[in-house]
Amino acid sequence: MTTTRAEYCVIACADAWRGNGEVLASPMGVIPSIGARLARRTFSPDLLLTDGEAMIVGPDDSAEGWLPYRRHLTMVTGGRRHVMMGASQLDRFGNQNISCIGAWQQPARQLLGVRGAPVNTLNNPVSYWVPKHSKRVFVEKVDMICGVGYDSAAAAGPSATRYHRIPRVVSDLGVFDFETADRAMRLASVHPGVTVAEVREATGFPLALPDEVPCTREPTPTELRLIRTVLDPEGRREREVPAA
Amino acid sequence: MTDKTMTPEDVVSRLRSGMTLGIGGWGSRRKPMALVRALLRSDITDLTVISYGGPDVGLLAAAGRIRTLVAAFATLDSIPLEPHFRAARQRGAFELREIDEAMFMWGLHAAANRLPFLPVRSGLGSDVMRVNPGLKTVTSPYEDGETFVAVPALRMDAALVHLNRADRLGNGQYLGPDPYFDDLFCEAADSAYVSCERLVDDFATAAPQTLLVARHAVTGVVEAPNGAHFTSCVPDYGRDEPFQKLYATTPWAKFAERFLSGDEKAYWSAVEAWHEEQQ
Numbered sequence: 001m002t003t004t005r006a007e008y009c010v011i012a013c014a015d016a017w018r019g020n021g022e023v024l025a026s027p028m029g030v031i032p033s034i035g036a037r038l039a040r041r042t043f044s045p046d047l048l049l050t051d052g053e054a055m056i057v058g059p060d061d062s063a064e065g066w067l068p069y070r071r072h073l074t075m076v077t078g079g080r081r082h083v084m085m086g087a088s089q090l091d092r093f094g095n096q097n098i099s100c101i102g103a104w105q106q107p108a109r110q111l112l113g114v115r116g117a118p119v120n121t122l123n124n125p126v127s128y129w130v131p132k133h134s135k136r137v138f139v140e141k142v143d144m145i146c147g148v149g150y151d152s153a154a155a156a157g158p159s160a161t162r163y164h165r166i167p168r169v170v171s172d173l174g175v176f177d178f179e180t181a182d183r184a185m186r187l188a189s190v191h192p193g194v195t196v197a198e199v200r201e202a203t204g205f206p207l208a209l210p211d212e213v214p215c216t217r218e219p220t221p222t223e224l225r226l227i228r229t230v231l232d233p234e235g236r237r238e239r240e241v242p243a244a
Numbered sequence: 245m246t247d248k249t250m251t252p253e254d255v256v257s258r259l260r261s262g263m264t265l266g267i268g269g270w271g272s273r274r275k276p277m278a279l280v281r282a283l284l285r286s287d288i289t290d291l292t293v294i295s296y297g298g299p300d301v302g303l304l305a306a307a308g309r310i311r312t313l314v315a316a317f318a319t320l321d322s323i324p325l326e327p328h329f330r331a332a333r334q335r336g337a338f339e340l341r342e343i344d345e346a347m348f349m350w351g352l353h354a355a356a357n358r359l360p361f362l363p364v365r366s367g368l369g370s371d372v373m374r375v376n377p378g379l380k381t382v383t384s385p386y387e388d389g390e391t392f393v394a395v396p397a398l399r400m401d402a403a404l405v406h407l408n409r410a411d412r413l414g415n416g417q418y419l420g421p422d423p424y425f426d427d428l429f430c431e432a433a434d435s436a437y438v439s440c441e442r443l444v445d446d447f448a449t450a451a452p453q454t455l456l457v458a459r460h461a462v463t464g465v466v467e468a469p470n471g472a473h474f475t476s477c478v479p480d481y482g483r484d485e486p487f488q489k490l491y492a493t494t495p496w497a498k499f500a501e502r503f504l505s506g507d508e509k510a511y512w513s514a515v516e517a518w519h520e521e522q523q
Binding site for chain 1: 270297315316317318319324325329330333334335336342343344345346347349364365366367368369370371372374375390391392420421422423424425
């Protein structure tokens with residue numbers, strides 16, 4: 001059986017936590033959750049994971065610590081955390097919106113609210129996961145800056161930039177980073193089966209491109225086995241990102 | 245010692261239109277819903293509501309009781325978007341003071357500690373600053389010289405929280421995994437009302453760290469079994485997911501007519517009748 005698009009997404013998400021050490025991996029969404037648990041079981045064994053509620057759990061889901069919301073917020077500001085959030089809108093400098101669409105005063109569509117995005121982005125590494133890459137999500141300018149992008153952090157000064165970092169964005173089409181001189185979003189890899197033209201077509205701003213865009217790496221046989229038989233035997237990943 | 249037990253109606257009789265009201269719990273978890281329903285039966289309106297928002301916010305917004313909402317989000321957890329909150333926002337039904345989850349927490353801490361503000365590394369660079377033009381920054385007086393957001397204290401006239409157990413003096417115990425911020429809500433308010441699943445005589449055998457709320461911060465205690473319904477109150481009960489789905493998918497007027505037009509007993513008869521129809 002060949003690797004599916006959803007499985008490349010899991011691998012790309014898991015790799016976000018590579019080399020992070022003893023920090024809390026906070027995944028939001030199905031595929032980032034599988035990715036974080038895959039990283040914990042393979043190349044990043046020191047990661048901390050939660051049960052989605054108030055407990056820190058080991059790989060077998062047994063409790064190893066207590067993390068209610070108030071302590072979770074301390075983990076955020078203490079910096080020992082790398083969250084992968086969702087994004088209703090995301091722009092070329094990594095500003096993220098989950099609050100509302102349209103004018104904030106009376107929005108066309110009210111969404112969640114800013115939640116923890118402002119505190120997350122100023123205090124611990126924040127990556128993003130977008131299961132359906134489109135111009136509606138990847139926009140020139142977000143309607144409400146919840147997660148702070150590189151340009152906004154720079155404009156806000158040293159207190160904002162001190163711990164600000166957006167390691168990567170993963171979508172169903174590829175992986176993106178901000179490793180450019182002006183900190184604009186760059187296409188770091190495309191998932192196998194996706195073309196660079198396809199990504200550019202689905203993105204609402206000009207993407208920085210390396211000279212050659214590599215493919216997202218292949219999972220190892222062990223990783224594939226873990227994903228399919230241990231971490232997601234019900235195939236929830238395939239519902240979040242259906243086969244192309 | 246003072247017996248602080250009262251009914252939900254007693255609590256509401258102490259509230260007034262125009263008050264600033266804090267509501268404990270988080271999202272669709274351990275919300276003081278029996279007290280919120282009692283509030284809906286009154287004509288109290290024009291409220292400033294401070295909440296980690298769930299259906300408490302949705303219900304009060306839909307009923308037109310909120311003038312200003314202070315929140316970082318409103319969600320039903322298993323249903324990510326709170327439909328009645330959304331609808332009210334989209335028709336411009338109330339003013340929103342949208343702050344971050346951490347700013348909210350430090351605003352509670354500031355109020356509980358009688359401080360005008362606390363500094364946070366949060367909000368800078370985000371549109372939280374744009375949509376809250378009253379938010380100010382503060383510069384560290386030490387060598388670092390850093391600039392932070394000065395989150396104003398979230399002082400409230402009254403707080404409503406729901407806990408698993410309480411005694412008649414106002415000591416409250418949580419038995420679930422997360423205290424949320426209910427103790428801070430009580431300490432940040434001029435008066436605080438605790439509803440509980442069950443009144444107990446004492447906490448002689450309780451694990452001390454479960455005794456979240458202390459009586460000096462509590463004005464009134466209400467025994468309200470299933471008082472968080474349809475939100476969760478673990479380990480006593482989980483969220484009533486089918487009923488929450490009904491709440492989220494039923495037009496407001498229809499929901500209110502069937503479930504909120506009578507007293508708490510009528511609410512429960514209607515909920516039970518609805519569940520029986522689903523068999």
